[in-house]
């Protein structure tokens with residue numbers, strides 16, 4: 001792009017900022033409810049809404065309440081909801097077998113939502129960390145996270161989620177080769193229209209702390225996730241991972257966390273032009289909410305500015321815990 005700049009007063013940038021009407025005409029990017037994916041936490045039980053201390057305003061919901069949340073989201077025009085289970089510790093095993101139980105919490109929630117609110121897209125989490133006691137996304141042997149054995153488990157998990165009615169599978173595990181294996185298995189089993197959003201560039205980040213509280217994994221994690229998640233110092237590697245996952249059959253790609261990695265999002269979108277998403281993760285949510293609750297920032301305005309930043313960087317959509325709040329603000333014309 002060639003940027004033409006003339007000297008003042010030939011060009012006065014303030015002319016196009018003079019009124020709301022002119023600012024609207026000159027606006028380059030937009031934020032709409034269509035850009036939002038709402039991550040929600042599911043727990044066992046009935047009629048339960050359990051607050052998460054490190055994520056004020058976010059709750060773990062029993063399946064009946066998740067259905068209510070999906071109805072609320074659909075009513076607001078939010079296109080997709082993404083489910084994260086809080087697994088009963090008694091169901092966590094070294095082999096993570098609960099992950100592909102057709103009646104596990106996540107699969108029951110998928111079925112309940114699709115029965116009650118078929119128009120909303122349901123996205124899942126494909127990773128083993130909710131299903132073992134050590135908190136790693138893969139199977140572990142002698143302290144090593146096993147890649148290929150984990151991929152086999154993820155394939156079983158993916159098929160169970162597809163069978164339950166998931167629209168988008170979200171492999172968040174960062175094992176090598178899982179997208180190709182999942183795609184082949186989905187095609188083989190007749191789930192040709194199930195989309196995969198690859199967590200392709202997922203960084204080993206400190207911003208995930210509150211999420212681990214939310215899914216009951218804090219304190220459980222032995223070691224760290226640096227042998228499979230990315231080094232925050234790398235950016236070329238993100239492009240290679242995105243290209244690899246697109247080639248293996250990902251329909252959508254994600255960068256995670258969000259705001260600290262806007263440079264990566266921009267490079268991904270301009271390089272591949274593929275449907276590109278960011279995850280505004282729990283630590284990002286908590287920082288904005290905490291400052292807002294203390295009266296230090298205007299929570300709604302900062303939230304909307306952060307979401308617009310993702311659009312400006314090149315995102316087609318954002319997973320954000322703010323989704324319903326953002327949808328209400330957008331519908332009220334605050335953007």
Ligand SMILES: NCC(=O)CCC(=O)O
Pocket residue numbers: 125127172207208209210211212280281282283
């Ligand atoms: N696999 C999903 C996540 O790790 C979410 C992280 C967060 O919200 O902090």
